[in-house]
Amino acid sequence: MAHSRKGAGQSLSVNRVVPLVFLAVALATVLMLPALHAGCGEADTPAPPAEVEKPPPGDIPGLSADQSRAVAEYGYPDHFFISVDPYSSDRVERWTYFRLGQALDFDNGRLFGKEPVDDQSSQYPPTRLHPQDFDNTMTPAEATSLLGEPLFTHETSDSLMPENTILVYETAVLLFRGEKLMGVDTQVKPPALPAP
Numbered sequence: 001m002a003h004s005r006k007g008a009g010q011s012l013s014v015n016r017v018v019p020l021v022f023l024a025v026a027l028a029t030v031l032m033l034p035a036l037h038a039g040c041g042e043a044d045t046p047a048p049p050a051e052v053e054k055p056p057p058g059d060i061p062g063l064s065a066d067q068s069r070a071v072a073e074y075g076y077p078d079h080f081f082i083s084v085d086p087y088s089s090d091r092v093e094r095w096t097y098f099r100l101g102q103a104l105d106f107d108n109g110r111l112f113g114k115e116p117v118d119d120q121s122s123q124y125p126p127t128r129l130h131p132q133d134f135d136n137t138m139t140p141a142e143a144t145s146l147l148g149e150p151l152f153t154h155e156t157s158d159s160l161m162p163e164n165t166i167l168v169y170e171t172a173v174l175l176f177r178g179e180k181l182m183g184v185d186t187q188v189k190p191p192a193l194p195a196p
Contacts (some may be wrong), residue, residue, distance in 0.1 A: 022035050030050045062132025065111025067093075074100060078126040079187035084136050086177050093131060094188065098124075120187075127171060127186040134174075140167060 060068045077095035084091050093106040098121040105113040133146060144150065147169040154166040165176045170186075175183035 055095070060132065064106070066111040067095075067106060067109055067131070070095065070104055070111070076130055077104075078121060079124060079171070080127075080129075080131050081187065082131065082184040084180075084182050086180050086182055089136050091136060095131065098126075102153055111162070124187050129171060129186055134181065134184045136181060139179045140165065140174075140176050143167060143169075143176075143181075147172060147174075 003050050053182060058068070059065060063071065074097055078098045079096045080092045081096075082091060083093075085139055091106075091108055095104045095106070096117055097103065098117065098119045101119060103115050103117045104111060105115070134143075144167075150167040150169050152168050154168070156164045156166065163177070164182070167174045167176065171188075172184055172186045174181065
């Protein structure tokens with residue numbers, strides 16, 4: 001009887017040990033799979049080299065990254081036009097470079113197009129103003145503080161649009177709806193005013 005108990009005890013021990021051995025082997029296999037996979041068949045391919053780009057210029061306050069890059073590459077535009085949607089405040093800009101024969105178009109600061117332009121620098125000498133001088137929140141009083149007294153002011157209204165104010169300065173024409181800036185154009189010829 002003692003023998004059968006010993007055999008039964010051994011059998012019981014083996015029954016307990018076998019599942020533990022299988023569990024240990026399974027766990028080791030799972031842990032080794034990445035190492036086994038890396039060594040089998042295909043070698044790891046190196047990542048393609050990144051395109052070499054110029055380091056981005058420092059951001060210019062009031063300009064987007066695309067606009068800052070344009071200034072770093074071409075300088076400030078000879079002239080610019082800004083249109084601001086009075087409801088969404090979306091801002092579309094066209095920067096004209098007569099010396100380069102091209103204009104850059106920006107939508108909320110993001111460059112979205114280039115277009116050839118004729119050189120009109122003899123008619124419109126480069127402006128000393130910068131696009132970031134005209135924040136979307138600029139008021140007519142702030143515009144006058146920046147540009148001096150307007151040469152004249154014109155109120156407009158029609159059945160389709162609320163009242164707008166056009167302020168004509170020597171260096172720019174600005175359009176306001178109430179106190180909201182809606183447009184700026186620096187490519188202007190101030191009208192000849194009659195002598196006083």
